[in-house]
Amino acid sequence: MTQDRMRCDILVIGSGIAGLSFALEASKWADVIVVSKRSASESNTKYAQGGIAAVLSPEDTFEAHVQDTLVAGAGLCREDVVRAIVEGGPAGITRLTDLGVAFDQRQGEGPNEFGHELDLGKEGGHQKRRIVHAGDITGRAVEAALLRACQARARIRILEDHMGIDLMVPEGFGARDRCVGAYVLDCETSPDRGGGEARPARVLTIQAHATVLATGGAGKVYLYTTNPDVATGDGVAMAYRAGATIANMEFFQFHPTCLYHPQAKSFLVSEALRGEGAVLRLPDGTPFMRRYDDRADLAPRDIVARSIDAEMKRTGSEHVLLDITDKKPEFVRKRFPNIHAECLRWGFDLTTQPIPVVPAAHYMCGGVAADVDGKTSVKGLWAIGETACTGLHGANRLASNSLLEGLVMGYRCATRLQTLIGDKAQRDALPEVPSWDAGDAVASDEAVVVTQNWDELRRAMWNYVGIVRTDKRLRRAQSRIAMLQEEIREYYWAHLVTRDLLELRNIATVAELIVRCGLARRESRGLHYLLDAPKADPKWARDTLVRRGVPAHLEGG
Ligand code: FAD
Ligand code: SIN
Numbered sequence: 399m400t401q402d403r404m405r406c407d408i409l410v411i412g413s414g415i416a417g418l419s420f421a422l423e424a425s426k427w428a429d430v431i432v433v434s435k436r437s438a439s440e441s442n443t444k445y446a447q448g449g450i451a452a453v454l455s456p457e458d459t460f461e462a463h464v465q466d467t468l469v470a471g472a473g474l475c476r477e478d479v480v481r482a483i484v485e486g487g488p489a490g491i492t493r494l495t496d497l498g499v500a501f502d503q504r505q506g507e508g509p510n511e512f513g514h515e516l517d518l519g520k521e522g523g524h525q526k527r528r529i530v531h532a533g534d535i536t537g538r539a540v541e542a543a544l545l546r547a548c549q550a551r552a553r554i555r556i557l558e559d560h561m562g563i564d565l566m567v568p569e570g571f572g573a574r575d576r577c578v579g580a581y582v583l584d585c586e587t588s589p590d591r592g593g594g595e596a597r598p599a600r601v602l603t604i605q606a607h608a609t610v611l612a613t614g615g616a617g618k619v620y621l622y623t624t625n626p627d628v629a630t631g632d633g634v635a636m637a638y639r640a641g642a643t644i645a646n647m648e649f650f651q652f653h654p655t656c657l658y659h660p661q662a663k664s665f666l667v668s669e670a671l672r673g674e675g676a677v678l679r680l681p682d683g684t685p686f687m688r689r690y691d692d693r694a695d696l697a698p699r700d701i702v703a704r705s706i707d708a709e710m711k712r713t714g715s716e717h718v719l720l721d722i723t724d725k726k727p728e729f730v731r732k733r734f735p736n737i738h739a740e741c742l743r744w745g746f747d748l749t750t751q752p753i754p755v756v757p758a759a760h761y762m763c764g765g766v767a768a769d770v771d772g773k774t775s776v777k778g779l780w781a782i783g784e785t786a787c788t789g790l791h792g793a794n795r796l797a798s799n800s801l802l803e804g805l806v807m808g809y810r811c812a813t814r815l816q817t818l819i820g821d822k823a824q825r826d827a828l829p830e831v832p833s834w835d836a837g838d839a840v841a842s843d844e845a846v847v848v849t850q851n852w853d854e855l856r857r858a859m860w861n862y863v864g865i866v867r868t869d870k871r872l873r874r875a876q877s878r879i880a881m882l883q884e885e886i887r888e889y890y891w892a893h894l895v896t897r898d899l900l901e902l903r904n905i906a907t908v909a910e911l912i913v914r915c916g917l918a919r920r921e922s923r924g925l926h927y928l929l930d931a932p933k934a935d936p937k938w939a940r941d942t943l944v945r946r947g948v949p950a951h952l953e954g955g
Contacts, residue, residue, distance in 0.1 A: 421548050
């Protein structure tokens with residue numbers, strides 16, 4: 399086997415909470431390769447602030463967490479999935495504390511009935527305090543601990559700067575029959591690196607008995623997003639090209655409060671601030687959320703984001719304000735040290751002044767259709783974490799349920815796979831697959847085409863497929879995206895692949911799927927708010943499904 403061809407028991411694409419939780423558990427019985435397209439820690443996980451929702455207080459119950467999740471999900475959650483993930487929470491938190499994650503502790507109150515002394519935060523849509531957090535940099539602490547543990551395991555090999563291009567679903571197994579690994583770009587050899595040398599990049603052929611997509615979200619499909627640059631929906635796009643069923647892409651969550659500053663690149667200001675009493679105000683200081691919902695500033699996110707959008711449109715203001723000045727400055731500095739410091743960097747002192755905030759694209763509730771263990775419609779292909787659509791979030795995700803999903807699904811997927819292929823004798827022979835063929839492609843001398851298309855696509859999504867939608871704008875977006883896809887397709891086949899080009903192709907696919915799913919849903923529900931049909935209709939309380947070559951349709955339709 400050449401160094402460009404590799405084999406392993408399980409290939410994991412992505413190294414956030416889902417991929418690393420999976421790898422850690424699976425490496426007890428399998429050889430695992432994890433590929434990650436930038437440095438291994440770069441992920442949505444690393445930027446998570448608020449924390450992880452889990453039932454850990456004697457005043458809380460699984461039932462209450464399940465109910466809160468179902469209410470936020472606006473009639474589209476799968477209750478069995480919600481229950482399984484919620485019930486997996488406490489054990490998941492214990493696994494993380496065992497790895498050394500230093501979650502904040504309660505001050506001198508002693509252990510609760512689960513043996514934990516954790517400080518629990520509150521966020522929108524939660525009846526109870528149940529958010530476990532490490533200051534306001536929970537994600538950084540979790541990612542670092544998981545990565546450390548994975549790096550110490552002999553059976554895990556992590557390939558940084560390696561990007562999954564396409565899944566291998568060879569014809570010999572019948573279309574959509576079985577995934578046997580992926581083609582992976584070694585980004586260090588990409589023609590856009592290394593002083594412009596026009597050599598084809600090294601593309602690895604990595605074969606595996608199971609392939610796990612843990613590629614996270616797709617915030618970069620929108621012009622303004624809380625997500626880092628890696629969030630380009632690669633898993634969804636790869637799975638779609640491989641023939642997998644994709645679900646509920648119209649439900650894209652916008653986080654209500656990002657710092658409004660031209661250079662701040664949508665810095666998130668955690669919902670945990672509102673959990674501790676912060677209030678949203680108009681620029682003239684008037685609080686407004688109670689006009690929209692009895693739960694006021696702690697209503698579920700879809701409602702808060704839509705209310706801010708409506709107020710900005712009504713008043714013509716470019717932002718609203720978030721005000722936590724009622725709290726003691728010492729409390730704010732201690733509870734939100736990172737957010738406080740970051741705001742100061744941009745000239746705003748949270749402890750003395752309300753800060754300007756706006757909504758931005760945050761979380762992909764749809765994704766590769768999968769069961770609670772990550773099993774997809776393609777044999778050998780599994781999807782976990784944000785890239786999967788399991789029915790946990792329904793039409794709108796409850797705050798802090800996402801790290802929970804990655805943590806629990808990673809573990810469950812590894813456990814399920816062990817029963818299927820844990821024993822070597824259970825692993826089917828891997829077929830011979832061709833190596834990557836660059837054909838007649840040449841290095842691009844027009845990288846500007848990629849940048850221009852990125853910009854146009856993200857702007858069209860922001861303007862036409864945002865918080866409030868209309869049929870007319872969705873159709874306008876559809877024709878723009880189709881035009882851009884045609885250009886991208888031509889460019890893709892003529893030029894050597896680079897990470898930017900692959901990401902552009904993927905983001906265009908994700909945009910297409912969001913719009914197609916949006917056009918199929920003839921009602922407003924959760925995060926999909928359509929002015930042409932502004933009410934939820936019980937007959938549409940079904941998932942939107944889309945598969946290559948098949949029009950988007952609602953389940954059972
Ligand atoms: P990620 O953590 O995004 O990891 C995906 C990985 O896949 C990355 O390593 C990426 O580089 C890699 N990758 C992607 N494509 C490829 C490819 N083609 N080839 C190779 N590698 C690839 N959720 C909560 O529950 N609580 C919070 O407090 C919270 N706060 C948040 C704050 C911010 C600013 C953001 C952006 C999100 C927040 N979320 C929060 C959401 C949550 O962080 C994510 O949903 C969750 O971390 C997703 O985990 P994941 O493992 O599925 O994906
Ligand atoms: C936040 O801290 O507001 C983000 C929480 C989340 O996205 O779940």
